[in-house]
Amino acid sequence: MVSTKRLSARNRPARENGSERRAELLAIAGELFATRGFLATTVRDIADAAGILSGSLYHHFDSKEAMVDEILREFLDDQRQANAKIIEEAPDPRTALTELIKRSYSALRKHPAAIAIFQNEANYLAQFERFDYLPGVADEFEKTWLRVLQEGQKAGVFREDLNLKLTYRFIRDTVWTTVHWFNPNGKLSIKSIADQYINILCDGIVTR
């Protein structure tokens, strides 16, 4: 039996967080992953966009996988923290729900690439050990939303005949999928999209 440990850490310069150039490269990679897809983006594409050679990328990152990993983790951590804060501070379920929605929409501004990647590639990436955490995070998000919906139902604010898991999925799908068509330079602001959606979700589209 030979040890299969992958020591490899020959020289480990800017590979830990910190460097500015690193962050820049991550942003470039993220945008490519988001628009072309993770597999369709080659390390040469990333290097070209950054104006360096592909080999040079490995000065900053261990692998292509490590890049997506970092992009996703940053977004997910941020989102998780924000959700927890909302749950803690919201005075009532309806406020909590609208705040969760608003916060999710505003994440589109801060992490557009990460959201697109999470949406498009989570399924594919989940097959690798490195991304074992992905299903867990999705589950945690669902639990958070469900709790708010349940409390609202108990309080009589949300209709009793709702299938809450289904309701959550409708909301989640609508909000996150926005990343595929939202244009930061277009007429519609994130805020107006969020407001309109909250409005429709709460009161429906039919006149009364």
Next chain:
Amino acid sequence: MVSTKRLSARNRPARENGSERRAELLAIAGELFATRGFLATTVRDIADAAGILSGSLYHHFDSKEAMVDEILREFLDDQRQANAKIIEEAPDPRTALTELIKRSYSALRKHPAAIAIFQNEANYLAQFERFDYLPGVADEFEKTWLRVLQEGQKAGVFREDLNLKLTYRFIRDTVWTTVHWFNPNGKLSIKSIADQYINILCDGIVTR
């Protein structure tokens, strides 16, 4: 100057529609494209799943692209025809809208792979000439839904303060994205999902 025409049609056996084996292979390819993604699926994957060698695929199809192309066209044509029929026959805008939604949901049963591919890969595929038709079809779908929403607004059935383009996108995103989590063997039927969504969309989640 040498002619660059790509004659190639050395022997062109089952390459035009018809063969049963062909349809079988298309279904296999479709499922792989839908679950792993178009780029992540190799022709060897498809051949393996079909129990033949990769080279043998080229007896039936000109290319990997040709396979997706055919899968998408079949679905889009079907959907387009169905939409036209609904528009023609529905007695009022509200019925038309609910029928469009129901029909879209039931497409999940008939074309699950094609829908997933259309959702995930349309953006990527659109960069190739062969798929120039994709943006056009998406546009046509949008126009159909918008007409129904506009007529409903004019008739006083739908609220006047709705941004209709936005409303359409909310609906479209919710319905199509279902393909990513719907399980035909699960507890929820397509019909119950459709009913619940129509219910929420029309009347909202808040008690009154």
Next chain:
DNA sequence: TAGCTGAACAAGCAAGTGCTTGGTAGAGTG
């Protein structure tokens, strides 16, 4: 029974993949 056809195999090519390696230039730092 001779010829044709649909379906497949076996082998391989050119291009491209992620990643490794050994090295260099320049800016700091003791």
Next chain:
DNA sequence: CACTCTACCAAGCACTTGCTTGTTCAGCTA
């Protein structure tokens, strides 16, 4: 002045990709 560190380059390795080619062979049809 010697040193270390960061950022990068140039070359290339092992492998996978979509696709092509030449061939085989059972089952039909004339």
